[in-house]
Amino acid sequence: xxxxxxxxxxxxxxxxxxxxxxxxxxxxxxxxxxxxxxxxxxxxxxxxxxxxxxxxxxxxxxxxxxxxxxxxxxxxxxxxxxxxxxxxxxxxxxxxxxxxxxxxxxxxxxxxxxxxxxxxxxxxxxxxxxxxxxxxxxxxxxxxxxxxxxxxxxxxxxxxxxxxxxxxxxxxxxxxx
Amino acid sequence: xxxxxxxxxxxxxxxxxxxxxxxxxxxxxxxxxxxxxxxxxxxxxxxxxxxxxxxxxxxxxxxxxxxxxxxxxxxxxxxxxxxxxxxxxxxxxxxxxxxxxxxxxxxxxxxxxxxxxxxxxxxxxxxxxxxxxxxxxxxxxxxxxxxxxxxxxxxxxxxxxxxxxxxxxxxxxxxxxxxxxxxxxxxxxxxxxxxxxxxxxxxxxxxxxxxxxxxxxxxxxxxxxxxxxxxxxxxxxxxxxxxxxxxxxxxxxxxxxxxxxxxxxxxxxxxxxxxxxxxxxxxxxxxxxxxxxxxxxxxxxxxxxxxxxxxxxxxxxxxxxxxxxxxxxxxxxxxxxxx
Numbered sequence: 001x002x003x004x005x006x007x008x009x010x011x012x013x014x015x016x017x018x019x020x021x022x023x024x025x026x027x028x029x030x031x032x033x034x035x036x037x038x039x040x041x042x043x044x045x046x047x048x049x050x051x052x053x054x055x056x057x058x059x060x061x062x063x064x065x066x067x068x069x070x071x072x073x074x075x076x077x078x079x080x081x082x083x084x085x086x087x088x089x090x091x092x093x094x095x096x097x098x099x100x101x102x103x104x105x106x107x108x109x110x111x112x113x114x115x116x117x118x119x120x121x122x123x124x125x126x127x128x129x130x131x132x133x134x135x136x137x138x139x140x141x142x143x144x145x146x147x148x149x150x151x152x153x154x155x156x157x158x159x160x161x162x163x164x165x166x167x168x169x170x171x172x173x174x175x176x177x
Numbered sequence: 178x179x180x181x182x183x184x185x186x187x188x189x190x191x192x193x194x195x196x197x198x199x200x201x202x203x204x205x206x207x208x209x210x211x212x213x214x215x216x217x218x219x220x221x222x223x224x225x226x227x228x229x230x231x232x233x234x235x236x237x238x239x240x241x242x243x244x245x246x247x248x249x250x251x252x253x254x255x256x257x258x259x260x261x262x263x264x265x266x267x268x269x270x271x272x273x274x275x276x277x278x279x280x281x282x283x284x285x286x287x288x289x290x291x292x293x294x295x296x297x298x299x300x301x302x303x304x305x306x307x308x309x310x311x312x313x314x315x316x317x318x319x320x321x322x323x324x325x326x327x328x329x330x331x332x333x334x335x336x337x338x339x340x341x342x343x344x345x346x347x348x349x350x351x352x353x354x355x356x357x358x359x360x361x362x363x364x365x366x367x368x369x370x371x372x373x374x375x376x377x378x379x380x381x382x383x384x385x386x387x388x389x390x391x392x393x394x395x396x397x398x399x400x401x402x403x404x405x406x407x408x409x410x411x412x413x414x415x416x417x418x419x420x421x422x423x424x425x426x427x428x429x430x431x432x433x434x435x436x437x438x439x440x441x442x443x444x445x446x447x448x449x450x451x452x453x454x455x456x457x458x459x460x461x462x463x464x465x466x467x468x469x470x471x472x473x474x475x476x477x478x479x480x481x482x483x484x485x486x487x488x489x490x491x492x493x494x495x496x497x498x499x500x501x502x503x504x505x506x507x508x509x510x511x512x513x514x515x516x
Contacts, residue, residue, distance in 0.1 A: 069219070069227035075497030078191060079229070079490055081208045083215035086222075119224040 011148055012168045015131075018147040019050070019166060022131060023057050025145035026098065029127060030058075035096040038127075041065060043113050044084055046102030049162040050131050054100060063088035070112035086116065093121040102160040102168075104130040104146065107139035132158055132168065184307055186495070188502070193495035194306045194315040195488045197324040198366040206333070206369050209487050213334050216483035219256065229490050230259035233290040237263040239318070240296040245454060246318050246328070249478070250293045253485035259291075281309045289313055291493060299323035312500065314492040316485075322358050328453050329362030331484040332410060333370060335473050338480070339449050340407055343367065347374040349396075349403045349444075351434060352412030352461060355383045355423075359453055360412060364391050378402030379434060382423045399434050406444045411436055411452040411461050427460050437463045441471065449473050 011018065030038060040058065042051025044066040055062035068083040099113060110128060117123065128141070132148040150158065152170070161167045185194045185201065198206060219225055235254040239247050247263065254261045266280075284292070291314040294302040299321030306315040319325040333343075340346055348367055354360045354377050367375050368391070375393040377384065384395055396402030403409055414430065424430050436450065450466055451473045458464050467474060 068215075069229050074229055074490075074494055076501055078494045078498060079212060081211035081215070083212075085215070085218035115228065119226070 009148075009150060009170070012170065015166050015168050018131060018168070019053055022050075022129065022145060022147040023054065025147070026054060026058070026129060029145050033125075033127070035098075035125070035127070038096040038098050039063065039090060039092060039123075040098045040100060041088065041092075041117070043067060043099070043101045043109060044086075046160040046162065047100045049160065049166060050102050050129075051098075051100035052163070053166070054098065054129065060098075061090050063090065065113050065116055067109060067112040067116055070116045072108060072112065088120050091121060092117065092123045094124045097123045097126045098129050099126050100129045102131050103158045104128070104133035104141070104143050105136045105158075107137050107141035110141045111139055131160065131166075134158060184303070187499045189498070191495035191498055192488070192491045193499055194302075194317075195326055195492050196303050196306060196315065196317045197326050198329060198362055198369060199324075201369065203369050203371065206330070206366060209330060209484070209491065210334050210337055212487035212491060213330075213480070213484040214338070216256075216486040217338075217480065219486075220479055220483060226256050226258055228258045230254065230257035230290075230493055233259045233493060234288065235259040235261050235291045235293065235489070236284050236289045237261065237293045237318075238266065238284075238295070239264065240266045240294075240301070241319070243295055243319065245478075246295065249481045250316075250318060250327075250485055250489075253482050253489055254291075254293075256482065257486055257490055259489075262289075278309060281305060285310050285313060290496070291316065291489065293318050293489075295319045297321055312496065314489075314496040316488060316492060319358055322356060322361075324362050325358040326362050326366075327481070327485050327488060328359045329366045330488070331477060331481040332359075332363055332451055332453070333366050334480045334484050335451060335477050336408055336449070339473060339476075343370040343372040346372055346408060347376070347406040348372055348408040348410065349376045349378050349406045350410045350412065351378040351399065351402065351436070353383045353414055353423075354379050354388065354412070355385050356415055357412045363410065364393055368392060374406075376402050376406065380424070380430075399440060400443050403440070403444045403448075407448055409436065409441070409444055409448060409450050411450065411456075413453060413455065414457055414461050431460055435459070435461060435463060436466050438465050438469070441466055447471075451477060454478070 038060055040051050040055040040060045041063040042048035044064055048064045051062055065086045066084050068080050127144040129145045130143045132150060133143055133146045135151045155172050157171050159169055159171050183200050185196055187193045219227060237247055237250055251261055251263055293316045294305060295318040300323060301320045302315050302317035317324055317326055350360050350363055364375055376396055377393050378396045378399055381397060389395060450471050456462055456467055
């Protein structure tokens with residue numbers, strides 16, 4: 001893991017401003033799409049932190065998903081032994097769901113999360129909310145609300161630190177997969 | 178972690194067969210327990226299924242009857258979304274004279290990914306893993322008197338979830354140690370996980386020779402054997418042993434080694450009582466204890482499914498990684514030398 005750098009993206013330094021930007025977009029989305037009483041569901045772990053802020057802002061119920069059992073790289077990368085349980089303390093049938101992750105990269109996590117969601121029921125709609133997205137999409141999945149889009153080089157990743165103070169930064173892996 | 182010749186592990190030290198806890202390190206056993214913990218939660222959800230083994234084929238090969246073990250393995254595989262085939266070998270082609278090897282090769286040709294093997298001969302699962310189908314993940318569901326690793330590990334899961342850290346625990350294993358395939362694996366697993374006070378309790382006729390070399394103490398007296406322990410594991414008394422010279426009578430056995438409420442008072446007040454089932458009420462254990470607040474017997478059944486889901490998904494993942502590594506590593510392809 002190399003040195004943290006935020007040089008090319010000064011916006012990253014002000015994560016609270018990005019979060020506020022995201023909240024504005026969500027308010028707009030809910031208004032224009034008439035999303036009545038949406039549910040907020042965060043993807044473990046960073047997505048849950050962002051989802052918490054959103055749920056608080058909207059006064060909406062909060063759930064969390066751990067998609068480890070739904071991943072498509074299980075046969076290649078194995079299973080993470082400590083999977084924190086998914087908990088959706090509400091019925092998602094016919095409800096509007098705001099699915100929240102911190103970073104949208106390949107889109108595979110979102111694919112897995114949607115698969116898992118449908119094991120809990122059939123939502124009326126799912127909107128994807130991410131704090132930032134990176135130009136490495138591998139699936140036709142994009143965010144409905146996103147505070148920042150980045151062009152990263154191979155080997156660079158976005159990381160969200162939390163949960164109390166949210167802080168985005170770019171990290172580099174020498175041996176990226 | 179790298180693997181230095183353990184058949185159960187891949188070159189990178191990942192689990193690819195699960196035959197016995199013997200030879201695995203503490204980290205691996207803890208990983209199995211951690212993974213099982215995650216699956217316990219799945220069992221409490223409305224949809225109890227995850228897609229980890231979707232598209233994989235698991236064959237339950239039961240050369241010996243065992244309704245409980247077979248049904249929990251079947252349920253575990255189904256909750257992982259695998260396709261499951263359960264073969265009752267007695268009614269299959271082997272009774273028409275087909276050899277074990279031919280049966281296995283046929284199943285392999287059907288692109289099976291995992292065999293769950295129960296056999297009355299010690300070492301059967303090991304033999305299949307090493308000689309017959311090395312590219313199919315083998316889970317030992319009990320072989321002869323040798324091993325029954327998923328039962329031993331579900332007992333470890335029960336202990337860890339209800340008692341915590343193994344290092345400070347005293348554990349008594351009571352009954353027919355000699356004929357038990359679980360007791361050996363329990364001792365191995367407890368040792369690996371750091372438990373230092375392991376007591377084997379039973380009559381001399383049912384105690385293996387030289388067992389103390391495994392680092393355990395033996396006790397013929399039940400009261401002193403379970404004195405102050407945190408965990409009492411009762412073993413099933415195989416009633417067929419009654420006819421032989423091992424035991425005088427069921428009544429005599431219960432008087433000396435049966436777990437009653439009075440006797441359980443010798444253990445710590447918050448001690449837990451375990452039994453692999455099926456229980457013989459009034460022979461090994463009194464109903465008041467089996468159904469009492471300290472009994473973990475029904476918890477064990479649920480944990481058994483989670484534990485089996487854990488080893489099945491880990492072994493399948495290890496096999497897949499191994500296959501993947503072979504497919505992408507050109508050095509693993511053997512080439513005939515050019516003339």
